[in-house]
Amino acid sequence: MRLSRRRILHVSLGAVTLVVGGGAGGLLALRGCAPHVDGLLCLSDQEYRTLGAVATALFPEGGAFPIGAAQLDLARVFDGFLADEDDDRRGDLKKALLLLEYGPVVYERRGVTFSHLSAEDRVAHFERWQTSDDLTRRQVALALRRFLSVVFYDRPEVWPHIGYALLPVPA
Amino acid sequence: MTGAIVDLSEGNAPGETSVDVCVIGSGSGGATAAWELARAGRDVLVLEEGGDFRGGALTMRDGMYDQLYMERGGRSTVDMAISVMQGRVLGGGGVINACDVVPIPDGVLRCWQKKYGLSEMSPEAISPFSRRALEDLSANTPRPDQINVNNALLRAGAEALGWRGEVMLHNRQACQGLGKCLVGCPVEAKRNPRMVAIPAALEAGARFFTRARAVRIDGATAEQKTVHVRTLDARGYHETGELTVRARTVVLAANAVASAQLLLRSGIGNEHVGRHLILQPQLPVTALFDREVRSFHGIPQAYAVTEFERLDDEEHGFWGFRVEAVGGTPGIVASVLPRLGAEGKTLMRGYPHFAASLLLVPDTGNGRVTVDGRGRARIEYSMPDEQKQRYRDAVKAAARLYLAAGATRVMVPTARPVVITTEAELSAVDALGFEPATAPFISAHQQGTVRFATSPAGGGADPSGQVYGTRGVYVLDSSGFPTSASSHTMTPIITIARYLAQRLAA
Numbered sequence: 001m002r003l004s005r006r007r008i009l010h011v012s013l014g015a016v017t018l019v020v021g022g023g024a025g026g027l028l029a030l031r032g033c034a035p036h037v038d039g040l041l042c043l044s045d046q047e048y049r050t051l052g053a054v055a056t057a058l059f060p061e062g063g064a065f066p067i068g069a070a071q072l073d074l075a076r077v078f079d080g081f082l083a084d085e086d087d088d089r090r091g092d093l094k095k096a097l098l099l100l101e102y103g104p105v106v107y108e109r110r111g112v113t114f115s116h117l118s119a120e121d122r123v124a125h126f127e128r129w130q131t132s133d134d135l136t137r138r139q140v141a142l143a144l145r146r147f148l149s150v151v152f153y154d155r156p157e158v159w160p161h162i163g164y165a166l167l168p169v170p171a
Numbered sequence: 172m173t174g175a176i177v178d179l180s181e182g183n184a185p186g187e188t189s190v191d192v193c194v195i196g197s198g199s200g201g202a203t204a205a206w207e208l209a210r211a212g213r214d215v216l217v218l219e220e221g222g223d224f225r226g227g228a229l230t231m232r233d234g235m236y237d238q239l240y241m242e243r244g245g246r247s248t249v250d251m252a253i254s255v256m257q258g259r260v261l262g263g264g265g266v267i268n269a270c271d272v273v274p275i276p277d278g279v280l281r282c283w284q285k286k287y288g289l290s291e292m293s294p295e296a297i298s299p300f301s302r303r304a305l306e307d308l309s310a311n312t313p314r315p316d317q318i319n320v321n322n323a324l325l326r327a328g329a330e331a332l333g334w335r336g337e338v339m340l341h342n343r344q345a346c347q348g349l350g351k352c353l354v355g356c357p358v359e360a361k362r363n364p365r366m367v368a369i370p371a372a373l374e375a376g377a378r379f380f381t382r383a384r385a386v387r388i389d390g391a392t393a394e395q396k397t398v399h400v401r402t403l404d405a406r407g408y409h410e411t412g413e414l415t416v417r418a419r420t421v422v423l424a425a426n427a428v429a430s431a432q433l434l435l436r437s438g439i440g441n442e443h444v445g446r447h448l449i450l451q452p453q454l455p456v457t458a459l460f461d462r463e464v465r466s467f468h469g470i471p472q473a474y475a476v477t478e479f480e481r482l483d484d485e486e487h488g489f490w491g492f493r494v495e496a497v498g499g500t501p502g503i504v505a506s507v508l509p510r511l512g513a514e515g516k517t518l519m520r521g522y523p524h525f526a527a528s529l530l531l532v533p534d535t536g537n538g539r540v541t542v543d544g545r546g547r548a549r550i551e552y553s554m555p556d557e558q559k560q561r562y563r564d565a566v567k568a569a570a571r572l573y574l575a576a577g578a579t580r581v582m583v584p585t586a587r588p589v590v591i592t593t594e595a596e597l598s599a600v601d602a603l604g605f606e607p608a609t610a611p612f613i614s615a616h617q618q619g620t621v622r623f624a625t626s627p628a629g630g631g632a633d634p635s636g637q638v639y640g641t642r643g644v645y646v647l648d649s650s651g652f653p654t655s656a657s658s659h660t661m662t663p664i665i666t667i668a669r670y671l672a673q674r675l676a677a
Contacts, residue, residue, distance in 0.1 A: 063513035064520045084408040123512040140607035150502030154233040163523040
């Protein structure tokens with residue numbers, strides 16, 4: 001049987017529960033309480049934090065150019081995108097965020113969730129997902145990286161730093 | 172009588188309407204069929220799920236993928252191995268393609284004759300329709316000054332290696348070189364179905380409903396068919412109402428995925444419907460040069476290295492592989508670079524120095540379209556080892572081309588990136604396994620899901636395009652192609668759609 005994205009996510013989330021084994025209370029304690037964010041359409045505060053942690057890992061402030069994901073609030077853009085998706089896809093993407101948040105616990109047996117890793121650790125963890133033997137982790141990494149890359153580099157504030165510009169449309 | 176374009180998101184759906192012909196899909200196949208059938212005096216209604224985007228509504232930003240492509244640009248195979256890019260806009264894929272005009276090679280038609288029994292589709296019979304398609308598209312060769320550095324580097328590499336290549340015909344006129352063809356042309360330089368066939372069909376009296384999603388066909392063997400339609404909101408995200416279209420003839424031209432999806436949702440057709448899906452996946456490769464390339468300005472795709480393609484393969488028709496230059500927006504390029512985080516940003520500082528190409532590898536019908544419990548398309552695809560080997564061969568060829576042109580490094584954007592700086596490092600490519608979701612494959616040329624065959628044992632539709640088991644339900648798009656028709660499908664679809672539509676009208 002070939003697995004669909006949805007079935008894979010269901011199976012993987014089942015594995016999360018089995019492997020952690022600490023019950024819902026233990027999982028929640030490990031993740032901690034995310035600060036409240038006003039105005040979210042779909043994402044929970046926890047999901048918003050996870051997504052923000054991915055975005056700032058992929059596009060940190062400083063380095064080759066100053067602007068980073070945090071200044072552009074990419075997680076909120078993702079929230080807006082999700083609001084127009086159907087229930088199934090929205091559910092899949094939220095499950096993917098949950099899986100990523102608990103990834104260090106489940107797959108690497110570390111006592112820390114993704115959004116509590118250092119920036120360097122988050123990049124390294126994400127890279128391991130990209131090259132994982134597990135299809136689900138590769139899919140989650142691929143989907144998030146593609147979405148966040150397109151949104152980040154579609155912002156005109158970023159363009160001067162990478163030598164990009166749209167040509168003017170002749171009248 | 173002049174037709175009209177009606178945007179159903181504005182709440183003006185008629186509830187129920189009757190026509191001679193209901194065409195589903197307004198792209199190269201649908202618009203051409205509508206033109207021919209309206210010209211022959213039929214009362215034609217075309218249903219299009221997307222909106223009508225022209226001129227300044229095409230912003231040249233990546234955000235346009237949301238509006239111009241199926242599933243907001245996120246459609247993929249179920250294992251996410253391949254992005255399936257399919258237009259969802261009035262005018263279809265021709266609005267958002269790279270304008271490459273490549274007719275069906277005679278060798279492909281001979282293959283269809285010999286292997287699939289499509290004896291009437293001879294090179295001689297199809298030739299006038301190919302010529303007509305070229306005229307409609309105003310096919311011409313880009314001027315030398317329109318070949319940007321990205322394309323010129325590929326050509327320089329081919330010339331240095333003594334490999335065959337060509338500047339491809341295109342369907343642009345008065346191109347301003349804005350470089351954003353894949354998200355529509357704001358200066359309307361493309362002579363695509365939106366600019367040619369749709370105005371002609373309107374002139375002949377055809378009507379077009381936009382934001383109209385066909386969800387089921389009833390009565391496929393009856394004199395009158397019923398097409399059930401859901402109207403969509405202005406952004407095309409949500410269904411808002413219903414409409415019923417009654418028609419003697421239904422023409423499916425919604426792309427090889429969506430045409431099969433609709434038949435399957437409707438319980439129409441034989442066991443071949445949805446099978447034999449050809450995706451012709453393309454793999455991007457990037458290369459870094461000391462000089463500025465600025466692949467994002469000018470014609471994105473003008474030059475192809477054709478050294479390794481065959482157009483007369485007895486078994487497949489079009490086979491081998493080709494390497495074509497391509498311009499990528501920064502987000503797309505960033506998503507396939509070999510570094511993340513701060514290192515990724517450092518690489519992107521060099522964005523104007525990146526060249527890029529797509530490795531186009533024709534395939535057999537390894538894929539399948541099915542529908543889930545809610546009627547949505549599921550696209551399955553498995554890549555045989557032989558095909559993977561051709562990708563490895565193509566990657567090596569692209570690397571050699573770029574190194575010959577002076578690249579400092581060539582980057583293969585797999586999950587474990589391969590970076591090549593000398594020919595001695597080409598052997599690293601042999602380790603690429605192309606497991607699902609490890610390489611950013613893209614499909615823009617879906618074909619074959621209701622393939623033409625001389626009997627129901629061999630395919631989903633007869634050589635006239637009529638779906639087996641129906642009376643008056645036709646496929647006039649790439650669904651019918653039994654093998655890949657060409658490296659780029661716009662011209663073949665227009666060609667075959669007109670050929671079959673004229674027969675249908677007769």
